[in-house]
Amino acid sequence: MKKVGKVIGTFSATKESKSSSPRPKVESLNLIKNFGIENDKFAQKDLDKTVMVLGLNSYERSVENGVSLEFGSLGENIIFDFNPHALLIGTILQIGECQIQIMQKCTMCDHLSIFHKRLPKIVKDCRGLYCKILKNGTIKVDFEVYIKE
Incomplete structure (x- = not known):
């Protein structure tokens, strides 16, 4: 496995x-295969979209464009x-005991305009990635992230 970084939120x-x-x-997040994130209102909905991930660069791009946001504003888990976003669809990430698989890019969501009218356009290429849970486990800040090869 190849280390690619760590969880910061x-x-x-x-x-x-x-x-x-x-x-x-x-x-922490408790990820449960074929269910979703424990106590999350989106659990048991679309299992290919149970976890949304993104990089710090999404928030940095917003700041560069004059939009300062609180973490969590882009809908990420x-x-x-x-x-x-530099990874391919289908990539499997190992985080602690958990495994998640990148399934698709998030679509541009107009509801983001409640934070700033330009926000949907600013983050259109880095809004986030939807992932499916392959293996149960807990995720916390500072956990290392690996690509399963």
Whole structure:
């Protein structure tokens, strides 16, 4: 396996979370295959989209374009210190005991304009990647991320 970076933030949308607010920061994520993230309001929906990941570069691009955002605003569950958009669809990531597989790029979402009217265009190429859970486990900040080869 090849180390590509580490986790720098974890977030989960509870049933009480509003889509007009950033996803709340959590201490850890419990990923469950064929279910989703424990206690997340999107669990048991589309299993190919149960985890959304992105890199810190998505927020850096926003700042470069004059839009400062709180982490969690782009709808992510996990922020990495590397750019996962450089990886191919189908890539399997090992994070602690968990394995997730990149399934597709997130589509540009107009609801992001509640944070700033230009935001959907600013992050259109780095909004995030949807992943499927292949192996259960817990993910926390500072966990190392590897590509399974």
